[in-house]
Amino acid sequence: MSDLLERLRGRGFRLTAQRRVVAEVLDGDHVHYTADEVLARATARLPEISRATVYNTLGELVALGEVLEVSTDGRAKRYDPNAHSAHQHLVCSRCGSIRDVRPEGDLLSTLPEGERFGFRVSGAEVTYRGICPDCAERRGK
Amino acid sequence: MSDLLERLRGRGFRLTAQRRVVAEVLDGDHVHYTADEVLARATARLPEISRATVYNTLGELVALGEVLEVSTDGRAKRYDPNAHSAHQHLVCSRCGSIRDVRPEGDLLSTLPEGERFGFRVSGAEVTYRGICPDCAERRGK
DNA sequence: GACTACATTAGACACAGTCCAAGTCAAGAT
DNA sequence: ATCTTGACTTGGACTGTGTCTAATGTAGTC
Numbered sequence: 001m002s003d004l005l006e007r008l009r010g011r012g013f014r015l016t017a018q019r020r021v022v023a024e025v026l027d028g029d030h031v032h033y034t035a036d037e038v039l040a041r042a043t044a045r046l047p048e049i050s051r052a053t054v055y056n057t058l059g060e061l062v063a064l065g066e067v068l069e070v071s072t073d074g075r076a077k078r079y080d081p082n083a084h085s086a087h088q089h090l091v092c093s094r095c096g097s098i099r100d101v102r103p104e105g106d107l108l109s110t111l112p113e114g115e116r117f118g119f120r121v122s123g124a125e126v127t128y129r130g131i132c133p134d135c136a137e138r139r140g141k
Numbered sequence: 142m143s144d145l146l147e148r149l150r151g152r153g154f155r156l157t158a159q160r161r162v163v164a165e166v167l168d169g170d171h172v173h174y175t176a177d178e179v180l181a182r183a184t185a186r187l188p189e190i191s192r193a194t195v196y197n198t199l200g201e202l203v204a205l206g207e208v209l210e211v212s213t214d215g216r217a218k219r220y221d222p223n224a225h226s227a228h229q230h231l232v233c234s235r236c237g238s239i240r241d242v243r244p245e246g247d248l249l250s251t252l253p254e255g256e257r258f259g260f261r262v263s264g265a266e267v268t269y270r271g272i273c274p275d276c277a278e279r280r281g282k
Numbered sequence: 283g284a285c286t287a288c289a290t291t292a293g294a295c296a297c298a299g300t301c302c303a304a305g306t307c308a309a310g311a312t
Numbered sequence: 313a314t315c316t317t318g319a320c321t322t323g324g325a326c327t328g329t330g331t332c333t334a335a336t337g338t339a340g341t342c
Contacts, residue, residue, distance in 0.1 A: 077329085111244050112244075124267055
């Protein structure tokens with residue numbers, strides 16, 4: 001994520017303190033924060049940062065393909081910095097925690113021609129659902 | 142969908158005019174209305190029906206497993222009456238229209254053990270994306 | 283160091299959905 | 313057929329998530 005700021009500048013974006021802290025917050029594996037979580041973490045480092053700027057910056061990063069937008073629950077969108085390696089998501093049905101996963105095989109090929117309704121099909125996203133180890137332990141069964 | 146009302150009554154639900162019109166609106170293949178679209182169509186048949194009742198009824202139908210909740214775009218949830226036959230969704234990236242589709246093969250088996258992070262995995266949803274015939278024709282390429 | 287176009291800010295606004303107190307009514311009891 | 317009652321419906325207030333705007337600030341260039 002560190003060279004992300006360089007890539008931004010290369011595309012004509014100004015390097016501001018706000019963009020830097022948003023990029024810093026979105027660093028790591030299995031990171032899937034909501035915009036408000038990003039705002040909270042960014043505020044800890046740069047108290048004056050505003051909500052609008054966080055939304056703006058997240059939108060820019062998504063448009064540039066540096067960050068993925070994920071909506072696994074119909075509530076707030078989540079932002080996934082792991083955009084340069086194709087992956088899907090495994091979500092805990094109890095606590096909502098998310099892991100990045102790599103299925104095997106070609107997803108697109110699972111949709112037969114007779115089920116394509118004339119669409120030019122170009123992509124597929126999978127959300128696997130289950131119970132995470134923590135929840136399984138805490139609530140048994 | 143017609144016997145749905147009987148099933149509801151069998152489960153102790155009162156048969157009201159409001160529930161009837163919501164059930165009627167949610168009838169057909171490839172139907173995926175938002176709550177507001179359901180409200181609009183229900184209002185055409187029963188002008189006094191309220192937004193809260195539409196949301197209540199949709200929630201009941203979902204809880205009973207008679208209707209599926211689908212969120213393909215992070216905006217309003219959509220309601221899919223085709224709940225008794227397993228299927229996935231094919232969504233047009235331009236106009237958002239949705240078709241019900243049946244992939245072949247077992248989705249769960251595409252996630253290798255080493256990618257399960259200790260989760261007990263129980264389900265998977267796929268959203269295929271592409272361009273529908275109408276949009277392909279209208280906007281070329 | 284000054285300039286200026288791009289970026290940030292606070293707050294108003296919009297949309298999707300939930301909650302509540304009061305009134306209404308379906309369906310069983312009589 | 314009417315009564316009774318608890319479930320159902322209603323309108324409106326409220327919450328959470330996200331967008332827009334006008335005014336102000338500032339990164340990068342000269």
